Amino acid sequence: MRVVLAEDLFLLRDGLVRLLEAYDFEIAAAVESGPELAQALAELEPDVAVVDVRLPPTHTDEGLQCALQARRDRPGLPVLVLSQHVEQLYARELLADGSGGVGYLLKDRVFDAEQFVDAVRRVAAGGTAMDPQVIQQLLSRRAADDRPLGRLTPREREVLELMAQGRSNAAIAGQLVVTERAIAKHTSNIFTKLDLEVSDDDNRRVLAVLAYLDQGR
Amino acid sequence: MTTDMNPARARAREVLLAAVRGLALTLAVVPFSVLLFVLTLVSVSLIPIGVGVFTTPPILAAVRTLADKRRELAAEWCGVRIPSAYRPIPEGANPWTRTYALLRDPATWRDVRWLQVDMTAGYITALLPAVLLFYPLEGFAVAAGLWRPLSRWGGYWYGFVHVTDQASALGAGALALVLLPLAYRYAPSLLTAHFRLTRAVLGASQAELAERVRVLTETRQDAVDTSAAELRRIERDLHDGAQARLVAMGMDLGTIEMLLDKDPAKAKQLLAQTRQSSVDALAELRDLVRGIHPPVLAERGLGDAVRALALRLPLPTEVNVELAGRADAPVESAAYFAVSEVLTNAVKHSGADRIWIDLHHSADNLRITVTDNGKGGAVIAAGSGLAGVERRLGTFDGVLAVSSPAGGPTMVTMEIPCALS
Numbered sequence: 001m002r003v004v005l006a007e008d009l010f011l012l013r014d015g016l017v018r019l020l021e022a023y024d025f026e027i028a029a030a031v032e033s034g035p036e037l038a039q040a041l042a043e044l045e046p047d048v049a050v051v052d053v054r055l056p057p058t059h060t061d062e063g064l065q066c067a068l069q070a071r072r073d074r075p076g077l078p079v080l081v082l083s084q085h086v087e088q089l090y091a092r093e094l095l096a097d098g099s100g101g102v103g104y105l106l107k108d109r110v111f112d113a114e115q116f117v118d119a120v121r122r123v124a125a126g127g128t129a130m131d132p133q134v135i136q137q138l139l140s141r142r143a144a145d146d147r148p149l150g151r152l153t154p155r156e157r158e159v160l161e162l163m164a165q166g167r168s169n170a171a172i173a174g175q176l177v178v179t180e181r182a183i184a185k186h187t188s189n190i191f192t193k194l195d196l197e198v199s200d201d202d203n204r205r206v207l208a209v210l211a212y213l214d215q216g217r
Numbered sequence: 218m219t220t221d222m223n224p225a226r227a228r229a230r231e232v233l234l235a236a237v238r239g240l241a242l243t244l245a246v247v248p249f250s251v252l253l254f255v256l257t258l259v260s261v262s263l264i265p266i267g268v269g270v271f272t273t274p275p276i277l278a279a280v281r282t283l284a285d286k287r288r289e290l291a292a293e294w295c296g297v298r299i300p301s302a303y304r305p306i307p308e309g310a311n312p313w314t315r316t317y318a319l320l321r322d323p324a325t326w327r328d329v330r331w332l333q334v335d336m337t338a339g340y341i342t343a344l345l346p347a348v349l350l351f352y353p354l355e356g357f358a359v360a361a362g363l364w365r366p367l368s369r370w371g372g373y374w375y376g377f378v379h380v381t382d383q384a385s386a387l388g389a390g391a392l393a394l395v396l397l398p399l400a401y402r403y404a405p406s407l408l409t410a411h412f413r414l415t416r417a418v419l420g421a422s423q424a425e426l427a428e429r430v431r432v433l434t435e436t437r438q439d440a441v442d443t444s445a446a447e448l449r450r451i452e453r454d455l456h457d458g459a460q461a462r463l464v465a466m467g468m469d470l471g472t473i474e475m476l477l478d479k480d481p482a483k484a485k486q487l488l489a490q491t492r493q494s495s496v497d498a499l500a501e502l503r504d505l506v507r508g509i510h511p512p513v514l515a516e517r518g519l520g521d522a523v524r525a526l527a528l529r530l531p532l533p534t535e536v537n538v539e540l541a542g543r544a545d546a547p548v549e550s551a552a553y554f555a556v557s558e559v560l561t562n563a564v565k566h567s568g569a570d571r572i573w574i575d576l577h578h579s580a581d582n583l584r585i586t587v588t589d590n591g592k593g594g595a596v597i598a599a600g601s602g603l604a605g606v607e608r609r610l611g612t613f614d615g616v617l618a619v620s621s622p623a624g625g626p627t628m629v630t631m632e633i634p635c636a637l638s
Contacts (some may be wrong), residue, residue, distance in 0.1 A: 061516040085503055085512045088528040089521060110500050111492055142530060213465060 001124055002028040004046040006037040006063055008055050023117045034062035041070040041077070046105065048124035052107075053090070064090060075099055080123045082107050088214075091134045095210055100203045103129035103166070118171070128166035128206045133166045138213040148194045155183065156193075159186040164209045165168040169200050178201070232401055235408040237293055242343035242411070246287065247335060252330040253280050264316065274315045277591050280328045284419060287335075291412040300415045302428040323427075331418040339508035342411035349400035349407070356393025360386045432611075440612040447509075454505050462498040466491050514553050518543040523574060530564060534572040542637035544583060551613055552585060552633060555606045559587045559629045562602050567591025567627055578637055585631045593625035603629070 003025045003049040007013040010032075017030050029040040033056040041049055050072070055062040067079040080103035081094060094102045103123040109117050109131065119129035139161065142149055152160060155176075162172045169187065187205075191198045194212055199205050218329040253276065260276050261532075264267030281303060291297040304322045319325050359367065359375055364386035367373040375389035469491045476484035506512065514522035520538035527534040543549065556574065563572055569591030577584045597603045597619055607617040615633035 022382065054512075059515075083512075085507070087513050087525045088247075089513065089525040108496050118309075137529065140526070 001025045001121075002044070002046045003120070004028050004037070004044055004049045005030040005051075006034075006040075006049070006055060006066070007052045008032045011025075012052075012107070019110065019113055019116070020120070022115070025120070030171070033057060034066050036064045037063065038069070041066065042073070045074075045157045048078040048080060048120060050080045051080065053081055059060075061090070066095070067136070068093060071097065071099075076101050077122045077128065078126065080105065080120055080129060081145065082110075085136075086131045086133050088134060088137050091130060092214060095128075095207070095214075098207060098211075100128055100207060101126045104134060105129060105131045106133060122166055122168075127203050128210070130165050130210065132161070132165055135161050135213070138164070138210075142213055146160065151193050152190060156186050156190050159183060160190050160209065162193075163187065163190075163206060164213060166206050228401065232346075232350060235346045235405040236400070237347070239296055239343045239345065239404075239407045239411070240351075240410050241509070242290075243340060244349065244369045246283075246290075247324045247340045247343065249283055250332045250335040254329070254336060257329055257332070261320075270312045270316050274312065274319060277319050277325055277328075280325075280332065282510045284328050284331065287412075287415055288419070291415060295412045297408040297409065297416055299420050301410075304428075326425055327419060331415065334418045339411060339414060342407060345402070346404035346407045347382070349396065349404050353393035353397040353400060356389050356396070357368045360390025360393070362386075364389070436608075436611040436614075443609060445613075446515035451505065451509065454501075456571060458501040458505070459498045462494050462501070466494050466498070469494070510550060511553065514549060518624040519549045519552055520576060522549075523556055523576060526553075526557055526560065527572075527574060530560060530572065532564060532570060533574050534560075534574060536574045536576075538576045540576055540578050540583075540637060544578075544633075544635045546606055546636055548583070548613055548633055551609055552583060552631070555610055555615075555617070556587060557587060558602050558606050558615065559631075562590040562595065563587065563591065563627065566595070567593075567625070569625070569627075578635075579636055583635050586628055588626055589627050592619045592623075593627050594623050595619055595621035595627045595629070606631070 001024075003020055005013065005016055005020070005027060007016060007030075007081075013030055013032065017027050020027060026137075026207065028046050029036075031037050031040050031209050035057075037049075037051065037055065040046075049067065051063045051067045053061050053064045064081060067081055071079060075097065076099045078101035078166050081090070082105055083090075083153070084107055086104065086106055091104050094104055101123055103119055103151070105116075105119060109119070123129050139157075149157075158176065159172060163177060163185045167175070169180050169183045173183045175184070188198060190209075191205075194209075196212060256276050257273075260269045260272040264273060270365040277479065283304065285301060288299040288301055291299050303324045304318065310318075355363075356375055359373070360378060364383070365381045368382075369384075372379050374380070376392050378385060378389045378392055380386050380389050410596060469487055473484045473487050475493070479485050511522055511525075513525045517525075518540070520536075520540050523538070524536045527536045530619050544552070560572065560574075563569055567589045569589035571590050573586075573588045575584075575586045575588075595603065597607060597617070603617065603619060610617055610631060610633060613635070615631060618630045619627070620630070
């Protein structure tokens with residue numbers, strides 16, 4: 001799987017390259033600035049891009065803008081955005097086109113190599129990887145006045161959180177140490193209680209949950 | 218003034234207005250000047266025997282009220298702005314202190330000088346527009362027949378015309394006819410001249426500068442204090458937080474190195490713990506950074522930073538941004554933290570279930586309003602969050618106003634003069 005990586009800090013870039021190579025990714029390019037990233041994304045046609053939000057030359061949200069532009073040029077181009085901080089505002093912009101293949105994680109998540117690599121693979125396959133912090137922000141804002149959410153059992157809420165992060169049923173089952181069947185049942189309960197259309201497609205399901213959590217705000 | 222009025226009628230209206238206003242000034246306002254000037258003189262001369270100490274503060278306060286009223290009229294009637302720069306009267310101090318403070322204020326003596334000018338030159342310049350208009354009208358009345366009763370006792374002088382019969386009364390009418398265009402031409406500018414004169418005496422160039430220096434000194438002190446306190450807080454947070462965690466992690470790594478051969482299971486457990494420490498340290502640093510300069514603010518500017526802030530609130534919040542560019546970083550930062558503090562206040566105390574934020578820049582002025590539909594009653598009390606916001610904005614010559622009637626809604630308005638780039 002070919003990856004384009006954009007990160008301006010040498011230590012982190014180097015670490016990420018080593019980490020990804022250890023998990024058999026092919027690094028098509030590892031760049032350190034916005035313009036280089038734009039060029040690499042246009043020319044190298046990678047399977048997935050791993051991008052830091054803040055890049056030179058402006059040191060603002062150059063990386064994010066590059067990623068969004070690349071996705072406009074090539075809809076569905078899988079992009080995993082990394083940042084020192086997560087903002088619901090950015091998550092919303094990344095999800096806005098509703099086409100999946102999007103990830104948005106804190107850089108800290110790299111510490112858990114297995115999970116991080118899983119997220120990269122998921123995004124490359126057109127799935128979603130949202131940082132738990134984004135999901136918690138969404139949930140805490142909605143929880144106060146949201147009746148359907150209040151009807152969920154604590155276990156269903158846990159499943160909802162993991163589902164919104166983009167995990168598959170199998171992964172959720174693994175993390176909560178229950179059978180996949182049990183998760184499937186929780187999932188269908190959640191969809192009924194939130195009045196969402198049930199879909200077999202994992203990806204569509206995640207986007208529906210995220211849209212539900214973010215609506216009206 | 219309506220636009221469909223033709224210019225001549227509009228002018229006539231203006232002339233009449235100037236005459237009436239001039240008359241009002243001479244009849245109602247100028248006599249107060251005479252009265253207050255006399256009272257001031259008497260009161261000040263009574264200070265040595267003690268009585269004046271008690272009478273001077275209220276009389277000088279009345280003088281200030283009169284002067285301020287005239288400043289208002291100048292702005293309202295003729296668009297002449299007269300800056301006011303009084304030092305604050307110490308409230309609650311003993312009469313000696315108050316009298317002393319008042320007499321030391323150069324603005325007080327400027328007021329007294331103005332009273333004298335107002336009684337003389339001011340009186341005449343205010344009276345002239347009225348005379349220029351009403352005297353010709355009287356002339357016409359004389360010509361039309363008013364001369365009969367007026368000249369019953371040996372004639373009547375209209376200007377230099379001695380009116381004794383219809384012929385000389387017509388002469389008076391002719392003179393009036395000459396005078397009237399003068400009114401038409403000069404009455405409004407004469408009223409303006411009155412206020413210009415007032416400004417020349419009452420306007421405070423030097424004192425204004427002194428006041429400005431005082432405000433700047435105060436706000437600079439605030440800014441220095443605030444930033445010093447901030448630095449101390451940051452130092453303490455780093456020292457007790459991230460720094461301490463890194464030290465602990467270093468120690469743990471040392472232990473792990475030692476355990477690696479002896480007890481690999483224990484080493485692995487400790488490793489997991491160390492990783493958690495690093496995550497916690499990062500979380501702490503992130504919070505700290507957000508408190509110093511929020512990353513969204515750096516990346517996106519004020520509009521999006523406030524939007525991101527609103528997304529973190531537990532209440533539905535509408536954000537409306539009309540900014541054509543970005544303000545200087547210090548201004549952005551001050552505005553952001555001001556909004557943040559006001560929002561925290563609203564969430565904590567107002568009991569609102571909806572908030573509206575509006576950011577708008579026009580005429581070199583950044584204007585931010587935060588409105589909530591809560592129970593109102595918010596005040597800028599000493600030591601409160603809002604007082605802190607007011608102080609911080611003060612550094613940028615910004616101001617804060619709170620409208621919060623009991624029962625709500627509460628609207629906090631902040632304005633900071635700045636340019637966008």
